Amino acid sequence: MYPADFDYVRATSAQEAVDLLAQNADSVLLAGGHSLIPMLKLRLTHPARLIDIGRVDEIRGVCEKDSTLRVGSLTTHNEIASSEIVQSQCRFLAEAAGKIGDPQVRNKGTIGGNIAHADPASDLPAVLVAVGATVHLLGPDGNRSIAAGDFFTGLLTTAKAPGEIITEIEIPACCEEGFGCAYLKVEHPASGYAVCGAAARVKMDGGTCAAASLAFNGVTPVVFNAWSDGSPLAGGPADDAAIDAAIDELAIDEPMGDIHASGEYRVALARAYGKRALKAARDRS
Amino acid sequence: MGVRINLEVNGESYEREVEPRQLLVYFLREELGLTGTNVGCETSLCGACTILVDGQAIKACTQLAVQADGSSITTIEGLATNGDYHPLQQAFWDCHGLQCGFCTPGMIMAAADLLQRDSSPSETEVRQALKGNLCRCTGYHNIVRSVMTAAEGGS
């Protein structure tokens, strides 16, 4: 299985990658290659040129600044899962990254490639939506930012323009006093991709829930943000009965169904794992 | 259009011109003649093609040779020193960690990545580290035993 022929060029900075993209419209960025190379091999895509950003160190790594986490787009799943900053500041992102595929995949795949590819069975989108992350992009007209909730627009489709590169993902410090979060996943036994992944974040103030967010991977063609207009748990006790009731009332329309799992089954998984993820997040708060 | 790459494989430097679309595993096997690294699924699922690139286990069927320019690579051929088996190779022999042997180079390279990070892993950690490697013969028990034995007797 060989990809069709293409030209190859290596970018040394994010700006150079943008300039190279502008030169030739039939170019695509290559990061870890763990979504792109399989697509090239299957000849589902055949760009004239690959622009390898794999060595652009300025967009790689995790740091903490002004109580936000900044994750470079080229940071690998393994680097995220094993980062002490991510583990302590955004535990469910570390959990989700650590559940991707297998160790070899996590050594190559990057967060930028994962969200740019926007596979509905990916693990990172729901976490980024639930935590309220911001995606930073660089394009021919300079920098721009998009809320994660607006970034994923459809199956394998995002709000990123073709000439743009994702530089960084900004995440509000999530594990502060009172906050708890959890990512739970039912994985496909062969590929490891999410059949259903539930990302939950809960803020408790004494015995009262101050806020809660919940998003799912793998259930609908684009990451499903359960409570974009505010959680029904807010203002209540967020005990098991309240969580069960809130999830039982949740409408999950137009789920995906395929040979691995029917839409009905995915919704049933989402309800079960949504409840468990919320309870785990509450217990960690 | 060929691209010139420089890389180190098992301690030896190579300079070659490659087609950008050439997969790293075929570069190793066909260009350098290092056929110890196997190709099973070719779709990043079986792990037979696992090698270390700059110390990290990766699947060489899902990396382009051009991406490895400037890298240092270790394949199964690079593990033995002066004719002595690496502790993992010896343990796979001693514990019957292989039957047909097709998965073995990949299993050993994935285990080598684990043991260099954690010299005394638990059985669960060994199984997690080998999650990306399939074996159709052994049923895995002896593979896990081999890795545990290599860790205990370790280098």
Ligand SMILES: Cc1cc2nc3c(=O)[nH]c(=O)nc-3n(C[C@H](O)[C@H](O)[C@H](O)COP(=O)(O)OP(=O)(O)OC[C@H]3O[C@@H](n4cnc5c(N)ncnc54)[C@H](O)[C@@H]3O)c2cc1C
């Ligand atoms: C066997 C296997 C199992 C997997 N299992 C899982 C799993 O369980 N969960 C999961 O979430 N994922 C899984 N993946 C996918 C994996 O996480 C991919 O690595 C990831 O989706 C893509 O990241 P990448 O760096 O490899 O991107 P690439 O393959 O290099 O690129 C993918 C796409 O993103 C674009 N792109 C890359 N970086 C940028 C950037 N900085 N800015 C703009 N565009 C960019 C590319 O142009 C391309 O279109 C699996 C993959 C494999 C091969």
Ligand code: FES
């Ligand atoms: S041949 Fe590379 S993973 Fe199977």
Ligand code: FES
């Ligand atoms: S020994 Fe035959 S595939 Fe593992």
